[in-house]
Amino acid sequence: MPARSKQASQATQRKGKGKETAAAQVESDHEGYGDDVATGNSGSLAEKDIEAKAGVLVRLALFQEYKRMPIRRTEVIKQVLPNNSRSWNVVFDRAQAILRDTFGCELCETRPRGKGEVQEIHTQTQNPGNQRRPLADGGLAAIEEGAEGEETTTTQKTRKEAGTRVYVLQSILPSETIKIMAEPFAFDHDVQDEVEDEDSGALIRWDKGDGGVTGHVGLLGIRTVILSIIMCLGRVVSDDHLHALLRRFNLHRDTVLPYVSKDVTEPPLTLDRYLDLLARQSYLEKIKEPGPNGQAEGGLIEWRWGYRESEFSYKAAGKFIEEIMLGREGDSDSDDDNEDVQPGRRERDRQREERVSKRQKLQNDLAKAAGGPLTGRD
Numbered sequence: 001m002p003a004r005s006k007q008a009s010q011a012t013q014r015k016g017k018g019k020e021t022a023a024a025q026v027e028s029d030h031e032g033y034g035d036d037v038a039t040g041n042s043g044s045l046a047e048k049d050i051e052a053k054a055g056v057l058v059r060l061a062l063f064q065e066y067k068r069m070p071i072r073r074t075e076v077i078k079q080v081l082p083n084n085s086r087s088w089n090v091v092f093d094r095a096q097a098i099l100r101d102t103f104g105c106e107l108c109e110t111r112p113r114g115k116g117e118v119q120e121i122h123t124q125t126q127n128p129g130n131q132r133r134p135l136a137d138g139g140l141a142a143i144e145e146g147a148e149g150e151e152t153t154t155t156q157k158t159r160k161e162a163g164t165r166v167y168v169l170q171s172i173l174p175s176e177t178i179k180i181m182a183e184p185f186a187f188d189h190d191v192q193d194e195v196e197d198e199d200s201g202a203l204i205r206w207d208k209g210d211g212g213v214t215g216h217v218g219l220l221g222i223r224t225v226i227l228s229i230i231m232c233l234g235r236v237v238s239d240d241h242l243h244a245l246l247r248r249f250n251l252h253r254d255t256v257l258p259y260v261s262k263d264v265t266e267p268p269l270t271l272d273r274y275l276d277l278l279a280r281q282s283y284l285e286k287i288k289e290p291g292p293n294g295q296a297e298g299g300l301i302e303w304r305w306g307y308r309e310s311e312f313s314y315k316a317a318g319k320f321i322e323e324i325m326l327g328r329e330g331d332s333d334s335d336d337d338n339e340d341v342q343p344g345r346r347e348r349d350r351q352r353e354e355r356v357s358k359r360q361k362l363q364n365d366l367a368k369a370a371g372g373p374l375t376g377r378d
Helices: 002-039 047-066 073-079 085-103 117-126 140-162 175-181 189-194 217-232 239-249 271-280 314-326 331-338 345-370
Strands: 105-109 166-171 236-238 284-288 301-305
Touching (some): 047 073, 047 085, 047 166, 073 085, 085 105, 217 236, 217 271, 217 284, 217 314, 217 345, 239 301, 271 284, 314 345
Antiparallel strands (some): 105 166, 236 301
């Protein structure tokens, strides 16, 4: 028995050492990868290989974005860098340069699901007990609690710095440039007669959309309205409440949306199916709460913004609402200048100040309704 016990003990020790060695190897690889990312080490790839791999990454990103699917770093490494994962950093940077210079867009890392800004603020407010209490004199429990709090904070910080490693394409063109590119431009009569399809002459063909099932400009407008409604309700709304508000636009669950891109062969969508597709494309998050006794039936469904808020931000939604309610900024001034009978200079200044005050008040009201500042690009 003692001999068997000794052999078992030695086997256990060898097994434990094997696990420690494997863990050390994994940790060493991870640290090496981090060093390569920080220093921009290209690994074993030559310059021409980096250029070729970056081109493949660009094509993959454009293809995934056309389908409104995220680009995951793990999948990119499998398809583009199966034997050179340490070269990710330099290949990614080169692909970013190509996307910016050629296509006017860039890869933007998304936030984690269910990690919106205001949600984190609400969580901290609703759980004040999680905050660290001041240390009492000689209080061992308070010291231990403080140490645990520091460990948790460090872990959360590390996870936040690590990121999601999931990317979407985001335009870097200025909003004013996009506005000019979307303006209709009338053709000459001779040229217009030669064009078979109706063409507004704009550089951006909003009437065609992106060619996907949800790419029509009419569906883009419905999506913008839905996102704006959710933002104004504290960035979260129940399914029943959302549909009650959409019915005011004559949009019911089974309403067929008569908007289809010219390149799509599928039938038009219903409102319910459109919402589900927006959730799959990460414009929305559909959260299903369990019903009584944890059952799936009878549970509450909530809608939130998805992680594509980098594409259409809270600030852009606020500007959209502002233009609907007060018109575009500067339009009223140009109308006043074109009037035959203009009011006095003091009256015009007073009217401009009044318009600025109204816009500022509306922006403050929108921030209060959203539960926090409206961040992001215009």
